[in-house]
Amino acid sequence: MQGSEVHSGHRARMRRKLLSHGAEIFDTYELLEMLLYYAVPARDTNSIAKQLLLGFGSLEGVFSASIGELMSIDGVGERCAKLITELGATYPLLCSAREEKNAVFDSYSGVGDYLVRYFDENDERGVVMLLLDDNMRVLDIAAPEVASYGSGAVHSSFFIDAAMRCGATLAVVGFTHRGNIPLPYESELVTGRMVRDELAEVGVTVLEQFAIGGGEFSGTTLSSRLKKPPSNEVRRFLSGRGGEAL
């Protein structure tokens, strides 16, 4: 059997094993060996993977090495070294990535906490609307470019457009009082009633409007004039609050 056929047969078996059983059954050098398939054609990458781990002490050492350092290992060409360094450089970004969309909420305080973190990481934003489906999954995040919720610059049409595009049926609003206590101003309550009523016209229930400030959150729970009685999910969400309506 030709050498390249041996390698391709081995690689196909490893691929099947990985896709059938997952990565947990493999040692680290085997995972690295398989990654090198994508940059080293028709050659035994098992020994290269072992040399890399031996030479740099650990997988972290391999991913932290420079292109020149990696190419000092026999069998590691420029393409292979670039693959390793580019993948290695993504880890800090991966650590900071959050599940902004697709998060599913099952507690009132979970939503408030989410919004606190959102405004921490998006400090250019003053207002945001989380657009949810009936299962409290975030479908989209609509963030108009307005300075504050009570400024009169908020238009429901922006939120309605975003809600219709993603098919949301529920929504939660968050607005920030940067560094200040999270209690809403009267102008924000007025805006809130307008937004809630206008979204209700298109079948989107605004569950709550949170004021965020000083690392804390506070819900406003405006009096409801919804056309339909709340669903079980809405009722459960509202009942988890514990505070008084303003």
Add this chain to the structure above:
Amino acid sequence: MIPGITVKTDLSVSFGSGARDGAGMLALLLRHAGITDPETAARRLIYRYGSMLGVLSLDRRELSRLLGESAAMFVVLYAALQSRRITDGYKLGKVHTDEETVEFVRASFLGRAKETVELISFGADGRTIGIDRIGEGTINSSDVYPRRIVECAVARGADSVILTHNHPGGSSHPSNDDIVATAKLFATCRVAGIMLHRHIIVAGGDYFIMQPDPVSGEVVLVGRLRKEGKNGDDR
């Protein structure tokens, strides 16, 4: 090909800053994986699954269906290797800081499509003496977990333990059921002479710490570790 998905023209309306970075990262992966138009494929995947971490957490079969076997394998390998670069450094027999333990826990669940429960055991001197998988499935739906947790801790000779589990595709914030389960597990462990020190929930790149009060057993919602000097815990 990603059937049934159309790319929105104004991504800035829908995506937070995290997803914009995620699309770029995912495009980089898909380019190395041999996908022909990695930027478009990445945007479609991010749009459908919400984030880079959402894509990494997909079931392997689903990834194969969407990307083909070769590209799916690359994504699986990427997630596994990023996890291992951290978890390989978390050694048994060593005393680890709170930050190291949290990083280890976050990395452990990277790319996991299923909800799993794990236990880290510590000796009386604070050294890590065991890392065990307790089971799969939601922690508050099984009566088996309390016994398994105590069995594992006793087998390790643990003085204290940290419980961890993930919420794939969900929020790291604990539900009421998570809080109740934590209080019950604390009580069960205490009967066996073991301290349940913390319960850490991981979702995507985020995590949340619950910490039972060692005296009353009341579950305190700590959230994230604060910066050095501000966290009251000195585990």
